[in-house]
Amino acid sequence: MQLKELGATGVMAPEIGLGTWRYTGGSEPLRLGVSLGANLIDTAEMYRTEDAVGAAIAGIRSQVLVATKVLGSNLRRDAVLRAAERSLRLLSIDKIDLYQVHWPNPQVPLAETMGALEKLVADGLVDYIGVSNFSVEDMQTAQAALRNNPIVSNQILYNLRRRSAERDVIPYCRQHDITVIAYSPLAEGSLAGGRNGGLRRALGMGRAPDALHRIAAQVGKTPAQVALNWVADQPGMIAIPKSNSVERTRENCAASDWHLTAEQRRELEQAYPV
Numbered sequence: 001m002q003l004k005e006l007g008a009t010g011v012m013a014p015e016i017g018l019g020t021w022r023y024t025g026g027s028e029p030l031r032l033g034v035s036l037g038a039n040l041i042d043t044a045e046m047y048r049t050e051d052a053v054g055a056a057i058a059g060i061r062s063q064v065l066v067a068t069k070v071l072g073s074n075l076r077r078d079a080v081l082r083a084a085e086r087s088l089r090l091l092s093i094d095k096i097d098l099y100q101v102h103w104p105n106p107q108v109p110l111a112e113t114m115g116a117l118e119k120l121v122a123d124g125l126v127d128y129i130g131v132s133n134f135s136v137e138d139m140q141t142a143q144a145a146l147r148n149n150p151i152v153s154n155q156i157l158y159n160l161r162r163r164s165a166e167r168d169v170i171p172y173c174r175q176h177d178i179t180v181i182a183y184s185p186l187a188e189g190s191l192a193g194g195r196n197g198g199l200r201r202a203l204g205m206g207r208a209p210d211a212l213h214r215i216a217a218q219v220g221k222t223p224a225q226v227a228l229n230w231v232a233d234q235p236g237m238i239a240i241p242k243s244n245s246v247e248r249t250r251e252n253c254a255a256s257d258w259h260l261t262a263e264q265r266r267e268l269e270q271a272y273p274v
């Protein structure tokens with residue numbers, strides 16, 4: 001598994017992590033993913049999967065980077081502090097590695113939220129501060145409000161079908177040592193054979209688009225692996241696919257440690273224009 005530095009923290013994170021929105025797979029897929037090097041697990045108070053993540057990492061906590069998020073509706077100072085406590089309890093851990101603001105909330109000044117996050121860091125309850133769904137302007141405002149900590153990551157929608165972040169957010173993150181954590185890297189499964197990819201694939205339905213299939217055949221990988229590799233094999237970028245299944249988790253973790261050629265990348269990018 002290729003590693004990427006999380007922000008400029010010196011902490012190394014895998015370029016493929018594990019998402020848990022709508023995750024119902026129990027402990028086995030997550031534990032397998034960690035054993036294969038995908039040791040960044042992403043959850044959120046919104047997902048109601050923090051307890052499942054907590055159960056999955058019991059006994060292996062020190063090997064895992066736990067990333068969770070505070071809801072956009074909980075960004076007042078006291079609400080952030082309470083949300084972090086709840087997350088710690090559900091995750092059964094005493095420190096969150098990466099605490100992310102799930103969405104900006106225009107009704108709450110970012111300075112108030114950032115102040116609460118810095119208190120969590122100062123109190124030893126959070127290691128690093130991240131954001132999610134933040135524009136360039138949001139990131140600038142948030143960073144200006146932080147006194148002692150950098151924003152280390154921005155978790156954004158990014159996959160072959162959704163590339164608008166290439167225009168501004170991704171270049172800004174690269175310039176400022178902010179890791180991009182790409183969510184829905186399989187476009188919720190549609191790049192891997194459709195929603196419920198496994199079932200649809202087993203039934204021979206929902207084939208991935210042609211360019212993806214052609215290149216997957218050329219390189220001897222699956223369309224899901226090509227779609228993930230296209231995201232994760234970019235500087236400063238981590239992809240966090242979600243799968244309930246042990247087999248597909250294994251497949252997704254094997255999307256690292258190899259490269260598409262520049263020509264293959266170009267072909268994919270032409271098939272999915274920005």
Ligand SMILES: NC(=O)c1ccc[n+]([C@@H]2O[C@H](COP(=O)([O-])OP(=O)(O)OC[C@H]3O[C@@H](n4cnc5c(N)ncnc54)[C@H](OP(=O)(O)O)[C@@H]3O)[C@@H](O)[C@H]2O)c1
Nearest residue numbers: 019020021183184185186187188189192197241242243244
């Ligand atoms: N910050 C945010 O606002 C935000 C928003 C959305 C998502 N996220 C994060 O990003 C993570 C990933 O995004 P996502 O869950 O939206 O979508 P995704 O990872 O792009 O796709 C997940 C879907 O693809 C299927 N799948 C996974 N691997 C597959 C494979 N190898 N072959 C075929 N199908 C496969 C899964 O089904 P099975 O489970 O049946 O395998 C599931 O239906 C989330 O879980 C969450 O942690 C964050």
